[in-house]
Amino acid sequence: MKYRYLKEKLFFALVRFSALIIILAIGGFIAYIVVNGIGAISWEFITEPPRDSMTKGGIMPAILGTLYLTVGTVIVALPLGVIAAIYLSEYAKHGPVLRFIRVGINCLAGVPSIVFGLFGLALFVVFLKFGSSILAGSLTLGILILPTIIGASEEALKTVPQTFREASLGLGVSKWQTVTRIVLPSALPGILTGSILGIGRAAGETAPIMFTAAAFFTAILPKSIFDEVMALPYHVYVLATAGTHIEETRPLQYGTILVLVTLVLGLDLIAIIIRSYMRKKKRW
Amino acid sequence: MTRSLKEKIIKNVLFAFSLVSILVLGLIVVFLFMEGLPILGFVSLKDFIFGIEWYPTYDPPAFGIGSLIVGSVLVTFFSTLIAVPLGVLSAIYIAELARPAIKEIFKPVVELLAGLPSVVLGFFGMAVLAPWLQETFDLPTGLNIVNASIVLAFMAVPTISSISEDALYAVPREFKEASYALGATRFETIIKVIIPASLSGISTAVILGMARAIGETMVVLMVAGGAAAIPESIFDSVRPMPASIAAEMGEAPFRSEHYHALFATGIVLFILTLGFNLIADYISNKYKEVGSATL
Secondary structure (H helix, E strand, O other), X not given: OHHHHHHHHHHHHHHHHHHHHHHHHHHHHHHHHHXXXXXXXXXXXXXXXXXXXXXXXOOHHHHHHHHHHHHHXXXXXXXXXXHHHHHHHHHOOOOHHHHHHHHHHHHHXXXXXXXXXXXXXXXXXXXXXXXXXXXXXXXXXXXXXXXXHHHHHHHHHHOOOHHHHHHHHHOOOOHHHHHHHHHHHXXXXXXXXXXXXXXXXXXXXXXXXXXXXXXOOOOOOOOOOOOOEOOHHHHHHHHHHOOOOOOOOHHHHHHHHHHHHHHHHHHHHHHHHHHHHHHHHOOO | OOHHHHHHHHHHHHHHHXXXXXXXXXXXXXXXXXXXXXXXXXXXXXXXXXXXXXXOOOOOOEEOXXXXXXXXXXXXXXXXXXXXXXXXXXXXXXXXXXXXXXHHHHHHHHHHHHHOOHHHXXXXXXXXXXXXXXXHOOOOOOOOHHHHHHHHHHHHHHXXXXXXXXXXXXXXXXXXXXXXXXXXXXXXXXXXXXXXXXXXXXXXXXXXXXXXXXXXXXXXXXXXXXXXXXXXXXXXXXXXXXXXHHHHOOOOOOXXXXXXXXXHHHHHHHHHHHHHHHHHHXXXXXXXXXXXXXX
């Protein structure tokens, strides 16, 4: 009898230990970034372009580039994803067609980011002649997070109680009006929080923009969506791996990482907080 | 226009939008093959896949991605070895052990881990893990299979943990209660009832975690070391497929043999991950009906 409980104790200790490792890894990681990066952060670092072949100065063009790409990604992915989710959740009937679409979405979600990069290069940069540009990068990142947006939107639409729809349809309102006036507004906060998580992921991606949008260094800021841009993740990669000043530019690297992580995790954190707040305040 | 006609049009337009994912997937296949297949004019399929000589810029060049595939498989294998226990056990922690207040904190933290940009994790492997490994084990370089596997494992943990957790939650209460009623301890209930009942979900989690690791680019690009050769120990450098594509595409002349070879490597990577995803999809659908319905 004692032996059985001893085994249980050992197992639970192992389980707690695993959870602890994960917490420590993330905590240590974030502490490490903050401690090393905070020294590099200054008003100049945020607002000025790099100088002296990127060994001094700031990262303003990279911040701006990542913002442009992120906004572009939202414009591409959000409408497409939400509309697809509305069909899947409100209109589609169970059957082979729906199954086919779902398998497609799952497979798209599993495509490696570097393959999206190759695809973006072949279709947007070369075939459609957009060149390496904000447009090509946004389209590539947009289709990368499309499955995430669809999933988040569907989940949010599903939490809207069936009675809402029935009440609306029962009053003689058409299906489309029910969807746009009743279901969508109720699901909107959920759609947005889920989507923000996907958007954060897009902002931090490097591989898909390497061949489609990101520039090593640009002397001037982009003037149109057909210009290439610097981007925070790619800037980190470039500073950490290319050139002869890798050790010398460490402070810049840590600073850039801190800005990038603050941006991405900040977005995630906002989404997570809104979500837990919504769960508590749920009216139905 | 009558109302029912309008509704019908709307429905069809929405349907068209829902096909965008399929369309994109199809376009990915078309463009990868369009840019990748021409390599078969320079090298046979067998030599491309199984050849271990990857000298794309030599004269004459050699395009064998065998060692790149081995590199990908090795880092994926070792990272899975680390990530599966961590991911599954932490899922058990959330689903069975943690108090609600702790769960409220732990789950978002794991989500944050999923949100960390891969380039940042890669940087961590380069700047912290590599020097430490190099010193501790007295190695010529800390950029190797072990380093890449550890960092990749932490990228796969959130995927494995969250999908496993869903699977554990899906086990009906009655199973647990019946087990307790028979006098089983919590441990015995978890091991003999809950885990077997959620095994399909956990398998899906593991497969998707592996797919994540094999397709991950920045980490292997920055910390795997980049040697395109068959490694002899786990402390050797490798050059997994995504690393090769990311590192070389910038320098490969447009539509050269090298360019086509990199796209062809992308095809191999795409097919591999597609396979992983289809298997995961098959398992999760086949065993969907866990619970009272199957009793």
